[in-house]
Amino acid sequence: MKRIFLFLLTNLAVMLVMSIVLSLLGVNRMLYGSGLNLGSLMVFSLVVGFTGSIISLLMSKPMAKWSTGARVIEQPVNSTEQWLLNTVHQLAQRAGIGMPEVAVYDGEANAFATGAFKNSALVAVSTGLLEGMTKEEVEAVLGHEVAHIANGDMVTMTLIQGVVNTFVVFLSRLVGFVVDRVLLRSNNERSSGVGYMVTVFVCEIVFGIAASMIVAWFSRQREFRADAGSAQLLGSRTPMIHALARLGGLEPGELPKSLAAAGISDTPGFTALFSSHPPIEERIAALQGVK
Numbered sequence: 001m002k003r004i005f006l007f008l009l010t011n012l013a014v015m016l017v018m019s020i021v022l023s024l025l026g027v028n029r030m031l032y033g034s035g036l037n038l039g040s041l042m043v044f045s046l047v048v049g050f051t052g053s054i055i056s057l058l059m060s061k062p063m064a065k066w067s068t069g070a071r072v073i074e075q076p077v078n079s080t081e082q083w084l085l086n087t088v089h090q091l092a093q094r095a096g097i098g099m100p101e102v103a104v105y106d107g108e109a110n111a112f113a114t115g116a117f118k119n120s121a122l123v124a125v126s127t128g129l130l131e132g133m134t135k136e137e138v139e140a141v142l143g144h145e146v147a148h149i150a151n152g153d154m155v156t157m158t159l160i161q162g163v164v165n166t167f168v169v170f171l172s173r174l175v176g177f178v179v180d181r182v183l184l185r186s187n188n189e190r191s192s193g194v195g196y197m198v199t200v201f202v203c204e205i206v207f208g209i210a211a212s213m214i215v216a217w218f219s220r221q222r223e224f225r226a227d228a229g230s231a232q233l234l235g236s237r238t239p240m241i242h243a244l245a246r247l248g249g250l251e252p253g254e255l256p257k258s259l260a261a262a263g264i265s266d267t268p269g270f271t272a273l274f275s276s277h278p279p280i281e282e283r284i285a286a287l288q289g290v291k
Helices: 002-024 027-032 038-058 060-068 079-095 127-132 135-150 153-183 194-234 238-248 257-262 280-288
Strands: 101-105 111-114 122-126
Touching (some): 038 060, 038 153, 060 101, 060 122, 079 135, 079 194, 111 135, 122 127, 122 135, 127 135, 135 153, 153 194, 194 238, 194 280, 238 280
Parallel strands (some): 101 122
Antiparallel strands (some): 111 122
């Protein structure tokens, strides 16, 4: 669950804050009119729903550097850093994208890629990953991250999150209107009552949790594609299979919540429905062509 939590919480927080602010500004009265204005509500839902996702996307790279303490390699200080730069450069060329920034951060075995644009992304690896894997395995992990960038996964996840956010906002207010007018029999036709506000707040949390399952499912599918992308970039599926097998025996490094879904591996959550990464065994089986 922790893999998808950062992105979800950021968007949920932005939605709740925007909802409160817009309510204080009287936007809810505009939505009500002489009844619930569905057209205005849909526009309102789109604005609120996509704002959190877009903000998260645009801030993803600086937030990643800050939250992990990642140091971007500008001038390599040793042969390992030089090798990292050369390897990412070669993989980026094969993938047809601009050279990403390459960074190293202290921590257990993990890696991630992030950024709003394909040609100005960031690839970061942990010291634990570099110490616990062979160069061939690290190259496979780097290929996985470069494949994420080439596939436009950050933008795709932003769009998916924006869509589900929109439905969360729309349905929450629709349910709130029904509860306020039908169940609580509010007689105020020009504004929302307390029942409406409480119902909307609760529904945004409940629907937001349900929506996270949808986002997590899409996230798991992109991991399979990135694994296959690494195999394609390296010309063989063997290095990625070995890297995944190695990850299965290492303690995965925990990333900040906002970067959890961007990592190379995940620790098991309390339910697979909320996991942003498939089990290692399923990823290896997919690469081996086992259904």
